[in-house]
Amino acid sequence: MMNRREFNLKLAACTGLGVGIATGLVPVSALASWPTAAFDTENVDDAVNALYGGADAVETDAITFKAPDIAENGRVVPVTINVGLNNIDSIALMVPENPAPLVATFEMSKQSNVSVGTRIKMGKTSPLVAVVKADGKVYTASSKEVKVTIGGCGG
């Protein structure tokens, strides 16, 4: 005889399973590598830890940013990062003042002198931070502040 509590537990287990199957329909590669933990963190250090497993990041001049001094609209801020390093494996772009600082990660295999550009949302005035994994080491750099007059994170 199944009591109500047991039934609820079983129901929860079943629906959990159901979700698992539903997400299984998405291409496997899609969900396997998306770093959920890193995107969920609320500060830069935690995001770096989640991505690169606590490696000490070395400050470098080899990473440069192209971003506006003043972003009139925080919903669309054009940003370009140039990374003048060799054997680059990944680049992570972060906005420390955003609700979730990690904006995007860019992954490649052993590339040199890569540049990536995109348009991002910024909640308020903040510098940009890039963390790069190259040659097995982790490098970081931050830009000057981008002043945001109208925030772009809902509300």
Place this chain on the structure above:
Amino acid sequence: MAIKCKAKLKDGMVEVKALMKHAMETGLRKDSKTGEPIPAHHITEVVCMHNGSELFRCNMGPAISKNPYLAFSVSGPQAGDTLQISSVDNMGETDSGETVVK
């Protein structure tokens, strides 16, 4: 819908530009009439394939602007090569585009 993309060879580096159409909802916004939160709906991954292997991958968070633009320059592909770009969002919707390196 398709991903608009272009690729151009310059000094040995291929400059790829891609433009996607997506609402990129963060999950933080609220419906102005009902006050209900609008669920997050954003692209999570964009992958660029070259000759059957992965050339470049972008894991996107919700902080990428609406109708994402992605540009990158990397080395590898030659003029005349085909690049396939595909995206998938957090609800499993996919999109793709193809371009020939000029």
